[in-house]
Amino acid sequence: MIVYNITVIGDMMIFFEALTEALALIFSGDAEIYGIMLLSLRVSGTATFLAACCGIPLGMFLGIRVYIGRRIVNNLVNTFMGLPPVVIGLFVFLALSRSGPMGFLSLLYTPTAMIIAQWILATPIITGITMAAVRSVQNKYRDTALSLGATESQLWFTILKEARISILAGICVAFGQAISEVGAIMIVGGNIRFSTRAMTTAIVLQTRMGIFGLAIALGIILITLAFLVNLIFTTLQEGVEVIR
Amino acid sequence: MTLLKVNNLSKKYAEKYAIKDISFEIEQGEFFTLIGPSGAGKTTLLRLIDLLEPPTSGQIEYNGWSLQTLPKKKIVHARREMGFVFQNPVVFSSTVKANVAYGLNFRKLSTDEIDERVQSALDMVGLRGFEERKALTLSGGEIQRVALARTLATEPNLLLLDEATADLDPTNVALIEKVLKKFNKEKEVTIVMATHNFFQAKRLGDSVGFLMEGEMIEIGTTDQIFNNPSDKRTEAFISGEMIY
Numbered sequence A: 001m002i003v004y005n006i007t008v009i010g011d012m013m014i015f016f017e018a019l020t021e022a023l024a025l026i027f028s029g030d031a032e033i034y035g036i037m038l039l040s041l042r043v044s045g046t047a048t049f050l051a052a053c054c055g056i057p058l059g060m061f062l063g064i065r066v067y068i069g070r071r072i073v074n075n076l077v078n079t080f081m082g083l084p085p086v087v088i089g090l091f092v093f094l095a096l097s098r099s100g101p102m103g104f105l106s107l108l109y110t111p112t113a114m115i116i117a118q119w120i121l122a123t124p125i126i127t128g129i130t131m132a133a134v135r136s137v138q139n140k141y142r143d144t145a146l147s148l149g150a151t152e153s154q155l156w157f158t159i160l161k162e163a164r165i166s167i168l169a170g171i172c173v174a175f176g177q178a179i180s181e182v183g184a185i186m187i188v189g190g191n192i193r194f195s196t197r198a199m200t201t202a203i204v205l206q207t208r209m210g211i212f213g214l215a216i217a218l219g220i221i222l223i224t225l226a227f228l229v230n231l232i233f234t235t236l237q238e239g240v241e242v243i244r
Numbered sequence B: 001m002t003l004l005k006v007n008n009l010s011k012k013y014a015e016k017y018a019i020k021d022i023s024f025e026i027e028q029g030e031f032f033t034l035i036g037p038s039g040a041g042k043t044t045l046l047r048l049i050d051l052l053e054p055p056t057s058g059q060i061e062y063n064g065w066s067l068q069t070l071p072k073k074k075i076v077h078a079r080r081e082m083g084f085v086f087q088n089p090v091v092f093s094s095t096v097k098a099n100v101a102y103g104l105n106f107r108k109l110s111t112d113e114i115d116e117r118v119q120s121a122l123d124m125v126g127l128r129g130f131e132e133r134k135a136l137t138l139s140g141g142e143i144q145r146v147a148l149a150r151t152l153a154t155e156p157n158l159l160l161l162d163e164a165t166a167d168l169d170p171t172n173v174a175l176i177e178k179v180l181k182k183f184n185k186e187k188e189v190t191i192v193m194a195t196h197n198f199f200q201a202k203r204l205g206d207s208v209g210f211l212m213e214g215e216m217i218e219i220g221t222t223d224q225i226f227n228n229p230s231d232k233r234t235e236a237f238i239s240g241e242m243i244y
């Protein structure tokens, strides 16, 4: 009992020491930490942007134009939405490894490989959410828009406009998934210091090595980023509602 | 001049006919009311005329154009001659002003013209001062009036109304009926108005069609239908004996 208590107190001490160190690292503007953070933002940001470029048109097409086999489309999109990041990492690894079909590009263990993996992760999420959003908007507004004289493209634009908040939410969800994901970028990025080490992979490594200061610092930054993304989304949502 | 010519029109949903072999004609400038119990097929008939759905068989001629054989471009053209106020109207997630401007933006009118038409349409339905209100915050009756203003602003030649005053209080019913009469008499707008309220049909219509279970039971002048119906079912409906 006494021994147990001492261990607990000991653990607490380690935690507080690490926390102090973490805060010091964050506020001193430690170059490595900010480098890691910027890489994470760059990789997940680019992946989400590319995913939006593909997922929004694809989701609109599947949601509005595909009538036959809706059940199968739904199941397929849902399955891809739930792909475990490690599995994505595995397949991207196989594709990019030297003997793989895209091995000649020499992309393995580069940020580009990480972007590809997260793009594959984020695209189905944005596609699925866009698809569901445009379907419900189309059911609600199709007849009204057509009766007011909309052409085909004006109808699509109207649907997109009415679905914008849901699509925006989808982008935020996809970004959140990408930036907090660890399995895929660990496999295809390799967690190489000053090159492909992102926040999540750094946390895994540092924790395993018992260097909690850096791990906690990155954890705090990750949570803060999640909070900020949410805040931006809410602000945009309100802003969008105010504009005509 | 005959504006609308409906020939042997039928619409079948699953195994049931919502419209069964209907034929009739409407003159330019006529105020035609469509009465009948709920489920009679009034909404379906209006939707077929506005080309929101294809008929199972039969044709509709509008202004000499056979609507079922029109190319896609011309369909928009024909629809822009018509206006449709739905039974359960929806508003776009924007201001009242932007809502009323929707059809005008589709037609790419100038900003000045749009402002002018929006203003006069809002005046007509008693919604002056509501310009900047978010349409989603309106009451049911206000939404119905926005929907009417939105359609009137497009200056349709054929106005299709589906229970357009169902959600309004008596004062607003009187106001809207006056607006409709004015459009019909002064601007020679042809109106087809579906209503389950035969008092309203009596007040407004030049002629009446009585629809029941998808069939046009009887068509005639308002005077003839209400004072001298030739079918037992019409008599039962207008005497209020029909249970529905």
Ligand SMILES: Nc1ncnc2c1ncn2[C@@H]1O[C@H](COP(=O)(O)OP(=O)(O)O)[C@@H](O)[C@H]1O
Pocket: B013, B014, B017, B018, B036, B037, B038, B039, B040, B041, B042, B043, B044, B045
């Ligand atoms: N999309 C649809 N699918 C199946 N049945 C429909 C559909 N729309 C209307 N119906 C059926 O057609 C009949 C006529 O409906 P409707 O035109 O709405 O009548 P009304 O407007 O006179 O009340 C009803 O029996 C209704 O259930």
Ligand SMILES: [Mg+2]
Pocket: B039, B042, B043, B044, B087, B162
């Ligand atoms: Mg109806």
